[in-house]
Every structure is written in structure tokens, then in C-alpha cells.
Amino acid sequence: MRRLSPILLAVALACAPTVAVTETQSAPVSTSIEQVAPTATPLPSSTTTTTQPPPTARLSPRPIWLFPGPDHFEGDVLTAQVPLGKFDADELTAATVTLDGVEVAVSGSLSGDPLLGDYLMFASAIDTTGLLGDHMLRVEATVDGSSIEVSQAFTVHPDSQRPPQERSARWVPVEAGCCTVYVLESTAADRDIALLTSIIEDTTDEVEQRFGLEIAPIDLVLLDVLWGNGGYAGGEVAISYLDRDFGPRTADTVALTFVHEFTHAISRSLDGTHTPWPLNEAMAVFITGGHFKDQPLGPRAKALAMLGRLLPLDEFLSDFTNLQHEARYVQAGALATYIVETFGWEAWLDLYGADHDEQSWSGWMDAASSATLGVDLETLDDGFREWVDEQPLGNQIQDLELTIALQTVRRAYQAAYAPYPNYFIYESVRDAPQTAVALREAGDPVTAAVETFIAHAQQLVIEGHLDEAEPFVDELEAIVASGVVAGRLVTPFLELALAVDAEGFELLDYNPITGTGVVTAREPDLVPIVVSVDNGRLVGWKQVVSATN
Numbered sequence: 001m002r003r004l005s006p007i008l009l010a011v012a013l014a015c016a017p018t019v020a021v022t023e024t025q026s027a028p029v030s031t032s033i034e035q036v037a038p039t040a041t042p043l044p045s046s047t048t049t050t051t052q053p054p055p056t057a058r059l060s061p062r063p064i065w066l067f068p069g070p071d072h073f074e075g076d077v078l079t080a081q082v083p084l085g086k087f088d089a090d091e092l093t094a095a096t097v098t099l100d101g102v103e104v105a106v107s108g109s110l111s112g113d114p115l116l117g118d119y120l121m122f123a124s125a126i127d128t129t130g131l132l133g134d135h136m137l138r139v140e141a142t143v144d145g146s147s148i149e150v151s152q153a154f155t156v157h158p159d160s161q162r163p164p165q166e167r168s169a170r171w172v173p174v175e176a177g178c179c180t181v182y183v184l185e186s187t188a189a190d191r192d193i194a195l196l197t198s199i200i201e202d203t204t205d206e207v208e209q210r211f212g213l214e215i216a217p218i219d220l221v222l223l224d225v226l227w228g229n230g231g232y233a234g235g236e237v238a239i240s241y242l243d244r245d246f247g248p249r250t251a252d253t254v255a256l257t258f259v260h261e262f263t264h265a266i267s268r269s270l271d272g273t274h275t276p277w278p279l280n281e282a283m284a285v286f287i288t289g290g291h292f293k294d295q296p297l298g299p300r301a302k303a304l305a306m307l308g309r310l311l312p313l314d315e316f317l318s319d320f321t322n323l324q325h326e327a328r329y330v331q332a333g334a335l336a337t338y339i340v341e342t343f344g345w346e347a348w349l350d351l352y353g354a355d356h357d358e359q360s361w362s363g364w365m366d367a368a369s370s371a372t373l374g375v376d377l378e379t380l381d382d383g384f385r386e387w388v389d390e391q392p393l394g395n396q397i398q399d400l401e402l403t404i405a406l407q408t409v410r411r412a413y414q415a416a417y418a419p420y421p422n423y424f425i426y427e428s429v430r431d432a433p434q435t436a437v438a439l440r441e442a443g444d445p446v447t448a449a450v451e452t453f454i455a456h457a458q459q460l461v462i463e464g465h466l467d468e469a470e471p472f473v474d475e476l477e478a479i480v481a482s483g484v485v486a487g488r489l490v491t492p493f494l495e496l497a498l499a500v501d502a503e504g505f506e507l508l509d510y511n512p513i514t515g516t517g518v519v520t521a522r523e524p525d526l527v528p529i530v531v532s533v534d535n536g537r538l539v540g541w542k543q544v545v546s547a548t549n
């Protein structure tokens with residue numbers, strides 16, 4: 001039996017009844033009215049900037065994840081996480097942390113994430129006060145009998161170089177719909193709070209009307225960084241809302257994240273005894289009408305079947321935790337759709353709220369289905385498969401294959417180069433010792449190029465430009481596997497990111513089809529600026545005034 005450390009327990013609580021893993025946005029451009037306006041940000045006078053990419057642009061792998069990061073400033077208290085590259089690690093028998101060869105007095109524990117797998121956690125391990133300069137951190141541990149030895153070089157910069165945004169950032173509560181929304185000052189969510197309030201109120205109403213129930217008050221925390229898929233529901237709901245968003249949704253589908261998480265919040269009151277997590281997700285995906293975007297769940301399940309990934313229900317339920325995220329959510333959502341269509345909404349709620357002591361999810365489902373639907377799990381599975389077979393297919397095979405491939409490689413990018421902290425070790429993200437964990441992210445041009453590249457590929461898939469998206473996904477797989485940012489498609493992203501970086505700006509978004517990008521001055525400036533690219537040359541800058549300001 002896996003030893004449940006307090007940290008692991010916190011994760012389990014975050015995951016079990018309500019976990020969620022959702023999406024993200026990136027709103028400012030699509031919600032803005034373009035107009036030339038005076039700005040505090042001086043725009044470059046040059047209109048013909050070009051910057052050649054270096055011979056080799058590389059991403060930096062992170063064998064040890066250090067938060068807040070990836071840059072560190074004196075005074076940060078760093079938490080270290082060592083990814084184990086697997087799920088369900090059982091036993092940590094030894095762990096030693098050394099800093100520049102000197103052992104650090106800190107104890108490790110096993111923790112985990114439903115998307116990136118398990119890791120060793122050393123909370124608040126290194127106080128960087130007095131540690132200016134370069135250092136080497138080393139972790140040696142034994143997990144499940146296997147030795148782990150990893151090292152990570154890192155640099156502590158002077159506190160004077162800390163982004164101004166972090167100095168003033170504090171959590172500010174805003175009431176909206178079901179929620180007390182907490183935003184950090186001088187972040188994208190703070191800037192767009194009027195838009196977000198409107199979305200939260202609309203989606204609160206939508207979910208409450210679907211259930212005919214009121215959502216109990218929720219604490220909703222908006223992060224300025226991407227954690228996982230951009231949404232978690234545990235003791236509080238945490239949703240990522242940032243300008244350079246490479247999560248699995250687009251600006252146009254951000255409301256679906258709120259619907260998904262609010263469904264978790266409201267359906268919690270409908271849970272029976274030991275209602276399995278797969279049913280929690282089935283409910284959320286069914287009510288949302290897809291995952292990260294509108295999806296025909298029946299046809300998508302048929303595509304899953306034709307790809308050989310629609311599992312028998314007992315296997316699906318037993319292995320749910322370890323299944324590929326998009327695949328398992330499609331099957332879950334389609335199963336709920338089938339049950340509602342076949343047995344009715346009330347029968348689905350009866351099943352969902354059934355009380356059974358069976359500890360295995362498949363055992364629970366067999367008992368609950370027999371009691372509430374009048375069919376055992378095997379019969380339910382037969383009916384589900386027949387229903388799936390009858391669905392039209394459309395273009396769902398290509399869409400699903402690309403979605404799974406893109407999200408899989410995106411998570412591999414996160415795991416290797418852009419990890420996120422597990423601050424669910426605290427009751428609330430707001431309890432973390434530094435607000436920086438919720439807003440600090442990489443700002444270098446190579447990272448910006450790759451993340452805007454991922455976001456563009458995502459946009460192509462969501463908008464249905466599947467043939468166009470395929471080479472982007474292929475190239476991204478090569479980039480993530482090698483760490484070398486090179487290729488026909490990514491090069492324009494890299495050139496633009498380097499060009500605007502040379503002028504003191506950071507790339508947030510780029511569409512090579514229209515030759516239009518979005519940049520921002522260094523934090524805390526949050527005013528988006530549109531740039532134009534023509535034949536590989538950066539030729540124009542234009543301030544944008546957000547309609548939501």
C-alpha cells in the first residue's frame with residue numbers, strides 16, 4: 001500500500017472527488033478594440049528590425065524543478081521537486097539534498113500530479129538569502145528500491161533584479177457569481193477582471209440552471225502561470241489566466257474551463273458514497289459538452305474505438321488514473337452521454353449518487369449500475385459499445401489523434417522544460433510563502449518562441465485546420481525530444497521572439513498566417529502591442545487598447 005504522506009494526501013484530496021484538469025485561455029487580443037493610442041510604453045522607432053536566430057537555440061531541461069522559478073532572486077525560499085517519470089511511486093527510503101557539496105537539513109516526501117506523474121518534494125528547502133551567484137544542487141534518493149541521483153545548476157540574482165510586478169503583487173478578492181475570485185495585482189487577470197467577472201457570472205448561471213441547484217460559495221484563484229492544463233478543483237478552484245497561454249484551449253474556449261470546474265463544484269453535493277473519480281469527470285465533460293472545446297462526444301468515442309483506445313468499462317475504470325488524459329476524458333464524457341440518452345437524466349443522477357462501499361471503481365460501478373440502471377457492468381459495457389458503433393464518425397479520428405499527440409507532447413514540454421509547482425500542499429495557493437509561485441515564468445525568447453508555437457498548433461486543431469496542424473505537431477515532437485528549437489515552422493516564431501526581445505519586449509502570441517504577433521513590454525506592463533511581420537521582417541508596432549480596461 002502506498003504510504004500517504006501529508007503532501008500526497010493533499011494531492012489525493014485535490015484529485016479524488018473533484019479533481020479536474022482543465023484548460024486555459026489567453027484573452028486580451030480577441031477581447032480588445034484595436035486603436036492606436038498613446039502609451040506609457042515607448043514603441044521602437046525602427047520598423048525594419050530583423051534578428052537571425054543563433055546557430056543553435058536550445059531549451060534547458062530541468063532535472064530538479066525549483067520554485068519560484070525559473071529565475072531566482074535573493075530572498076526566494078526555493079521548493080525543490082524531482083520528477084520520477086512514473087505514477088504510483090510507493091516508498092521513499094532515503095533522500096539527501098546537498099547544496100554546493102554541503103548537506104541541507106530538509107526531509108523529502110513523495111507527491112504526485114495527475115498529469116506529470118510522481119516526484120520527490122522538498123518544501124521550502126533552500127533559503128537563498130546570502131546566496132548570490134551560481135550554485136549546484138544535488139539530490140540522492142532511493143524510491144521503490146531504485147537509486148536516483150540528479151543535479152541542477154542554478155543562479156541566485158540580486159533582489160534588485162526582481163520583477164517589479166512581484167514586489168507589489170498581493171491577492172485581491174472580487175465577488176463574481178458563485179465565487180470569491182482572488183487575483184494578483186498587476187497580472188493579466190487583474191487587467192481583464194471585468195471580462196472574467198462576466199464569464200464567471202454567465203457560467204455560474206449556466207451550470208446552476210443545468211442542475212437546478214445553487215453552487216455553494218467557492219474560492220476561485222486565478223494564476224498568472226500555466227499549471228497543468230490550466231485548471232484544478234480541490235479545496236479551492238485554481239484556474240490559469242495568462243497572456244502567453246500554451247494550455248489546451250484558446251481564448252474563445254476559456255468559458256468551458258469555468259463550466260467544467262463549476263460542474264465539479266455543484267456535483268459534489270450529488271456524490272454518493274465513494275462515487276468514483278471517473279464519474280466526476282464524466283459529469284463535467286458531459287455538462288461542458290466536450291473537454292477544452294465543444295466536442296461531439298459520441299462520434300469522438302467512436303474515433304477512440306477505431307483507434308483501439310476505447311477500453312472495456314472494467315478496465316477503463318480500473319486504469320483510469322494511468323490513462324492518457326484526453327482519451328480517458330472522451331470515454332468518460334461519452335459514457336455519461338450514453339447513460340443519459342439511454343436511461344435518462346434522473347437515472348444518471350441516481351447512478352452518480354449511489355451509495356456503495358466497494359473500494360474498486362469497477363466494483364462500485366457494477367454494483368451501482370445494477371442497483372440504479374438495472375444492468376450490471378458487463379451489460380452496460382455491451383450497450384455502450386453498441387451505441388458507440390452507431391455514432392457518425394466525421395473527421396473525429398484525425399482530430400482526436402492530433403489532439404492526443406499535441407497534448408502529450410505539450411505535457412512532455414512542461415515536464416522537461418516548463419514544470420509547475422504543487423502548491424496544493426497548502427490549503428490554498430494563497431497560503432504559499434511567496435506570491436511569485438503564481439506569477440513567475442520564463443521570459444526568454446527561446447521559451448517564448450516554443451510556447452507561442454504550441455499555442456498556434458493548438459489554435460489550428462481547435463479551429464479544425466487539421467491538415468495544417470499536423471506538421472506543427474510533428475515539428476514540436478522533434479523540438480521537445482531534442483531540446484533544439486529548429487525547423488521550418490518554428491523558425492519564424494524564434495526570429496520574431498528574438499527581434500522583439502532585442503527591443504525589450506516579450507512575445508505573447510504569433511500567427512504566421514496573418515503575419516501578426518502580440519508582444520508586451522517587460523512586466524509589469526500588461527498593455528498588449530500588435531506587431532506585423534512581412535517576409536520574415538518585423539515591420540510594424542501598434543499599441544492596442546483593451547476594451548476591458
Ligand SMILES: [Zn+2]
Binds near residue numbers: 022280
Ligand atoms: Zn475535471
